[in-house]
Amino acid sequence: MADNKEELEAFRGEAKAWLAENFPSSLAGQASAVLRAESVDRSNPDLDVWIDRLGEKGWGTPTWPAEYGGGGLSQLQAQIVNQEMDAIGAFNPLTITAGMGITMVGPTILEYGTEDQKKRHIPKICKGRTFWSLGYSEPNAGSDLASLQCRAEDKGDHWLLNGQKTWTSGADISDWCGVLVRTDMDVAKRDGISFIMIDMKQSEIETRPIRLIAGASPFCETFFNDAKARKDDMLGDLNAGWTVGKRLLQHERQSQTGASAGGGGGTKSSLQGIAEKYVGLDSQGKLADSDLRSRLADHMMEASSHKLTIARIVAESRGNAKVSAAASILKNAASTVTQNRAELLLEIMGHQGLGWEGDDFSAEELATVRTWLSGKAISIYGGSFEVQNNIIAKNILGLPENTQRG
Amino acid sequence: MAALTEEQTLLKEQAKTWARDEAPVAKFRETRDSGTETGFDKGVWTAMGEMGWPGILIPEDQGGVAMGHLTFGVVLEELGRQLTASPLLASAGIGATAILLGGNKTQQGEWLPGLADGSRIVTLAIDEAPRHAPLQTTMEAKAKGDSFVLNGSKVHVAEGLSADAFVVATRTSGQPGSEEGLSLFLVPADQEGLSRKGLITADSRGYANLDFSNVEVPQSALLGDLDQGNSILERTLDCGRAYLAAEMLGVAAQSFDMTLDYLKNRVQFGQPIGSFQALGHRASMLYTEMEMTRSCVEAALQALDDGNEKAAELCSLSKCKAGKFLHHMSNELIQMHGGIGMTDEFDAGLYLKRARALEFALGNEAFHRDRFATLRGF
Ligand SMILES: Cc1cc2nc3c(=O)[nH]c(=O)nc-3n(C[C@H](O)[C@H](O)[C@H](O)COP(=O)(O)OP(=O)(O)OC[C@H]3O[C@@H](n4cnc5c(N)ncnc54)[C@H](O)[C@@H]3O)c2cc1C
Numbered sequence: 001m002a003d004n005k006e007e008l009e010a011f012r013g014e015a016k017a018w019l020a021e022n023f024p025s026s027l028a029g030q031a032s033a034v035l036r037a038e039s040v041d042r043s044n045p046d047l048d049v050w051i052d053r054l055g056e057k058g059w060g061t062p063t064w065p066a067e068y069g070g071g072g073l074s075q076l077q078a079q080i081v082n083q084e085m086d087a088i089g090a091f092n093p094l095t096i097t098a099g100m101g102i103t104m105v106g107p108t109i110l111e112y113g114t115e116d117q118k119k120r121h122i123p124k125i126c127k128g129r130t131f132w133s134l135g136y137s138e139p140n141a142g143s144d145l146a147s148l149q150c151r152a153e154d155k156g157d158h159w160l161l162n163g164q165k166t167w168t169s170g171a172d173i174s175d176w177c178g179v180l181v182r183t184d185m186d187v188a189k190r191d192g193i194s195f196i197m198i199d200m201k202q203s204e205i206e207t208r209p210i211r212l213i214a215g216a217s218p219f220c221e222t223f224f225n226d227a228k229a230r231k232d233d234m235l236g237d238l239n240a241g242w243t244v245g246k247r248l249l250q251h252e253r254q255s256q257t258g259a260s261a262g263g264g265g266g267t268k269s270s271l272q273g274i275a276e277k278y279v280g281l282d283s284q285g286k287l288a289d290s291d292l293r294s295r296l297a298d299h300m301m302e303a304s305s306h307k308l309t310i311a312r313i314v315a316e317s318r319g320n321a322k323v324s325a326a327a328s329i330l331k332n333a334a335s336t337v338t339q340n341r342a343e344l345l346l347e348i349m350g351h352q353g354l355g356w357e358g359d360d361f362s363a364e365e366l367a368t369v370r371t372w373l374s375g376k377a378i379s380i381y382g383g384s385f386e387v388q389n390n391i392i393a394k395n396i397l398g399l400p401e402n403t404q405r406g
Numbered sequence: 407m408a409a410l411t412e413e414q415t416l417l418k419e420q421a422k423t424w425a426r427d428e429a430p431v432a433k434f435r436e437t438r439d440s441g442t443e444t445g446f447d448k449g450v451w452t453a454m455g456e457m458g459w460p461g462i463l464i465p466e467d468q469g470g471v472a473m474g475h476l477t478f479g480v481v482l483e484e485l486g487r488q489l490t491a492s493p494l495l496a497s498a499g500i501g502a503t504a505i506l507l508g509g510n511k512t513q514q515g516e517w518l519p520g521l522a523d524g525s526r527i528v529t530l531a532i533d534e535a536p537r538h539a540p541l542q543t544t545m546e547a548k549a550k551g552d553s554f555v556l557n558g559s560k561v562h563v564a565e566g567l568s569a570d571a572f573v574v575a576t577r578t579s580g581q582p583g584s585e586e587g588l589s590l591f592l593v594p595a596d597q598e599g600l601s602r603k604g605l606i607t608a609d610s611r612g613y614a615n616l617d618f619s620n621v622e623v624p625q626s627a628l629l630g631d632l633d634q635g636n637s638i639l640e641r642t643l644d645c646g647r648a649y650l651a652a653e654m655l656g657v658a659a660q661s662f663d664m665t666l667d668y669l670k671n672r673v674q675f676g677q678p679i680g681s682f683q684a685l686g687h688r689a690s691m692l693y694t695e696m697e698m699t700r701s702c703v704e705a706a707l708q709a710l711d712d713g714n715e716k717a718a719e720l721c722s723l724s725k726c727k728a729g730k731f732l733h734h735m736s737n738e739l740i741q742m743h744g745g746i747g748m749t750d751e752f753d754a755g756l757y758l759k760r761a762r763a764l765e766f767a768l769g770n771e772a773f774h775r776d777r778f779a780t781l782r783g784f
Pocket residue numbers: 133134135136137138139141142143144166167168169170219377380381382383384385386387390404405406672674675679682684685741742743744745746748
């Protein structure tokens with residue numbers, strides 16, 4: 001894993017060659033078409049071919065240890081793989097097809113899991129074939145997660161789970177779920193919580209999809225009615241779930257900073273093109289709506305500031321970026337930029353940006369309105385905008401905590 | 407600026423109660439889910455007719471009750487609160503205004519009584535592109551002997567599927583961008599060569615795209631003077647903008663009330679979330695914005711009633727201000743509700759979708775900032 005210049009360039013050559021040989025060209029540039037927000041489009045069989053090859057190589061999880069099926073690459077090498085993928089329109093579908101396995105659960109198992117847990121769970125995640133969901137939120141425990149009530153009882157050879165979770169993304173299609181449960185009712189809220197990994201394929205777990213304002217039903221109410229989990233599937237120690245769970249949330253945040261999402265591949269400049277198409281240019285070649293023009297420029301500047309900040313953090317960490325409280329800053333900046341972009345796109349398209357169905361609207365127009373709506377969730381999940389600000393105030397700025405804990 | 411009269415206050419109460427009890431947002435949801443093409447419930451519209459609301463702007467000798475713009479706006483605001491869908495704004499508001507301002511005795515006699523009791527629907531066909539730009543009208547109306555032949559298309563026409571006739575903006579001379587050369591025609595929806603297609607939109611209302619293929623209309627279909635349609639058009643649009651602002655105020659005010667209610671009742675960390683200053687201050691700012699918006703909305707409608715020379719400027723002000731507030735409010739509605747705000751079962755999404763459709767109608771915020779500056783002379 002040497003990171004000197006020559007070796008890295010040699011590695012770039014290897015990566016290029018491997019990708020040229022293994023990435024199915026029919027998928028080039030198809031990332032957003034295939035990995036749609038509502039569901040993965042599996043109509044092209046090459047997608048499965050690509051998932052298998054990438055999973056086999058371990059490059060869907062490039063920096064994870066090779067002994068558990070990861071790529072075993074350094075962060076700089078992983079960056080090179082990313083760059084070379086970008087260059088040919090390739091992408092990593094595993095971050096989506098594994099649900100929250102790659103972005104959140106996996107890194108936490110690697111950190112807190114026993115050797116046996118790593119061996120049983122990590123390779124399957126690396127292959128991109130196990131879909132993980134995450135059962136944190138409950139009707140009365142959202143931002144105030146520590147108030148959760150869903151409980152697990154020790155039944156000697158297994159854990160018995162009872163209670164309700166809500167807003168569980170992908171619960172209905174998931175193979176496994178990481179659940180935060182109460183294991184001790186008699187101690188302070190945060191001291192009686194544990195993290196349990198549970199097999200979702202059992203009839204004692206019921207999932208009811210909830211329709212979202214964008215139309216699709218990507219999340220569920222999840223009910224545990226005497227559901228069973230293996231005794232050795234508790235992640236971390238008994239009643240240490242708050243620490244494990246919070247660590248996982250930091251990984252979640254990190255994955256939502258915009259940093260690891262392949263840079264939002266290919267969508268940045270299109271805003272300008274779309275504006276030119278719908279709004280037109282004046283005789284001097286400026287966007288015909290000067291008001292929109294300056295707001296668009298402002299948005300692009302904000303997007304650049306966000307990107308530059310990510311780049312600076314990576315540079316300052318010398319290729320060894322750690323998951324930290326700084327993720328809160330980046331997550332809030334990312335959600336502001338993303339949501340603002342969607343609003344601008346809608347405004348640019350005017351009435352055509354508000355189509356719902358039918359051939360009177362282009363596919364791009366229909367996608368715009370759905371993306372706009374589903375994007376409203378970015379500042380709610382993974383710790384809301386306000387909760388991130390509380391974290392920044394407390395953990396970064398060292399401001400005193402008052403009654404407004406979060 | 408005058409406060410609401412006693413009569414207006416009473417009607418406001420009546421409209422509020424009626425909308426809440428008879429045409430609440432749950433009814434709109436039903437209409438949406440049933441996939442009704444026209445986007446509104448017939449019974450709701452009939453009931454409005456019985457209460458005389460479509461006749462608010464129309465003189466008594468034409469079957470109306472002549473209560474003026476502010477009164478009309480007060481009703482629209484209350485309907486906006488419940489997202490009550492009906493052709494009231496597009497037909498009894500904008501369609502009727504165009505005929506009142508531009509129609510001759512015959513045209514008024516033919517159309518106004520039906521508009522006043524709600525039995526007929528007339529709507530304005532103006533936009534030709536996704537973004538409102540009335541002076542860019544290019545649709546051609548060519549003189550041919552004693553008649554005119556219309557060719558072209560109009561998009562996103564409000565209540566376009568249920569209309570009995572359209573007030574169509576056309577260009578009879580001049581270049582796109584010029585005020586000269588615009589002419590308005592009153593065209594029955596069943597005129598030969600005119601076809602329409604309903605749209606399925608995020609706000610689930612009844613819009614249609616219209617296609618005119620050699621639609622021949624007699625001279626008597628001209629509304630106002632040939633080539634001089636813009637002055638009527640502009641005044642009609644201004645009225646429409648003031649009405650939209652009133653509806654937007656209602657949509658936003660209800661969003662505010664829902665949010666405030668949630669801030670008081672949703673408990674996290676052992677206390678109502680409204681006790682967190684991060685949220686409380688934002689609610690206070692939204693409330694302040696709402697009060698400012700109300701002043702603008704009422705002033706514009708009052709100016710229309712008074713024939714005030716500043717009416718145009720006030721109409722742009724109120725459309726812009728209401729747009730800004732509603733934009734902000736609809737986003738906060740979702741954000742402050744957290745996960746539940748994202749679900750279709752909860753009403754927030756309906757308000758959000760309606761909010762953007764209203765913002766874009768007859769000019770968005772940027773359009774009206776620009777027009778305001780032009781009217782101020784800079
Ligand atoms: C699309 C989507 C997918 C999701 N997927 C998952 C999932 O897979 N698994 C899972 O467990 N959960 C998931 N969630 C749930 C998400 O984590 C919660 O919605 C989130 O934690 C907020 O909780 P809540 O909805 O109960 O809102 P509340 O906590 O009730 O918050 C309501 C409002 O109050 C604000 N607020 C709360 N506390 C404070 C405070 N102290 N100071 C200032 N403001 C405050 C919030 O920011 C918000 O604006 C998902 C949510 C969405 C929308």
